[in-house]
Amino acid sequence: MSAGVELDHVTVRFGDFTAVNSATLDIKGGEFFSFLGPSGCGKTTILRTVSGFLEPSEGKVRIGGQDMAGIGPNKRPTALIFQNLALFPLMTVTENITYGLRVRGVDKAARTKKAEELLELIALPGQGNKQMSELSGGQKQRVAIARALAVQPQVLLLDEPLSALDLKLRQHMRNELRTIQRMVGITFIYITHDQGEALTMSDRIAVMSDGVIQQIADGKTIYDEPATAFVASFVGENNPFAGTVVRADKSFALVETRFGRLHGRNPRGMKEGDKAILFVRPESLRLGAGASDTTLSSTVKSVAFEGNMTHVYLEGAGKKDITVSVGRQSTTSIPERGQMAAISYDAALGLALPEGQLARE
């Protein structure tokens, strides 16, 4: 069974500090939903509010349509997987997994049966009698998932559970988590600062910055149609060109930047005179000139060959370089360091957004 989670204008304050500012969203039952944002953006606070360790200062949390105000974490239909897993070191694998059932007074035979089922699910069959110290990082990870699933929660909350693992294992666990979620069919709420994790696993993602939800959409929309300058700069690589809109219509805007007038889509409907940032992703840029309003030129600072790609870094407007990613299929010759090079893009791949805070590098 799975339940949806609704946040209705949830604000969480710690003294004068507002950790979450009026978050409103509706997570559907059975959805894999991620909160993505840099550390300190308030995503863990949201998770703790949903699990019941924090009460919102304002607003309501509803799980399965039921208001959760005043209901403690031990009474909510949620289970939390902690960043450091918080497995009980003095208990065996089975004791860890069945702890929630033991607390609920489930008899031993039923507990053992459930533990065996779950050990099967997490691919650790027959390892129930092991001590926690005998397990590897990935195995502990799976035991933590099994322990949370054992109490049959309607919502599983995951607080960056993969961050302690090495890269290979992390990628493997992504697939595994997604598979487990499809198998058990309950709502997963996943917290991460790693956009790769969010993009590969989630049905929908909420991008957060400074306690404010910037955008809620599926991964492709987040990447292709970022709603704010923050999302555009935080998710994936992006080249920002700040300037002022000099001409605009419903679909396109022309932005006056340090590199000339540049053309881009105008989804937010900016008007002439608005401060704007034009974003072009490195893979959307190509070497060589195109139409005059989608071409800029700058000095090549360095070239980095990365196997499948070559990154060319050009002098940017501020501290940040302009990055151009050149794929292997490109026949254009790579310029030398110190040369002036012209680069261009398709007008549809440029995106003009209102000026706003960018993600820190």
Add this chain to the structure above:
Amino acid sequence: MPRSAWLCRKGNWPVSSRFVVLVVPFVIIAIFWLLARREAKLRHDPTHKGYFERNGMTLGILFIVLVALWALFLVVLPYLYMVVESFHPQLPPSKRGGPEDVLTLEQYKSFFVQPVGGGLNVTHIGALVFSILASIAVTALNFAICYPLAYYMAQSSGAQKVRLLMLALIVPYWVNEILRAFALRLLLASRGLINQALMGLGITDAPIDFLGIDVGLYVGLSYAYLLIMIFPLYNAIESLDKNQIEAARDLGAPWWRIHRDVVIPYAKPGIASGCTMVFMLSAGSLAAPQFLGGPRTLWFTSVIYNFFFQNFNWARGSAYAFILLAACIALVMLMLRLFKVSLGETIK
């Protein structure tokens, strides 16, 4: 005591058993010598820096001499002398080393069987049993007070609050033990503050004899060793990951189960360490039972004290002291075994 008598005694033993004590220094010196030999052997290993290389010759010798003297005169010899003493009869100084100064179990026997009359020594056995049972009660009471406090300090309060609480706990111990005991006595006396308050409020008509029913004893002893319980508990609980408690809570555990299943098992070495120390210290305490115990209460250490300082029967006093020690150690070992804690863990 004539020196010659030490060396050649009449009787079954060619030398006085007290002479054994004199052998100990040589044994200790031999141990240090063997340690030095081991050092010398390891010298061939170029990566190993020898003891004298690390400390220099002068300091090295000084350290060895100081440690040896400390071990010898402050630890080994006094205790050993008491052991030897406990196996001897009580004799006036002139007869010590004489023909009557033989090895005997008489002092130990006198604990069980009265030397005069031969009946079972109910008074002393009773005092030992009472002291041990009361010490167990004091330990339990102390734990019940300290555990919530230590948990609160370790898990739920800020650093500032912890410092304040620590200060509030430590400062009263600047007042000396006797003064504290008498202050408690004043509070609990039949005309004391508490009784007057109780009578003033009409809760009782006649004063309650708190001291007579040993309330003073339990309160005094519990308070005296509060810090000794609280620090090991605090240390143990403080290192527990907060997420463990939250995880248990998230899985549906009520608060008492979180303590039973997560906090107490984790803090077990600290609990064992605190309980062992409080038990040992209260069983061996002298001042609080003497000042706060009821008139019918006989604490075992008072019995020992009286043998030493009133009857001048050092032999019997030391025998009793060792009986107390053995009983306490046996009980502690049994408890550690029962709760599956190893002795090593409690020292950590």
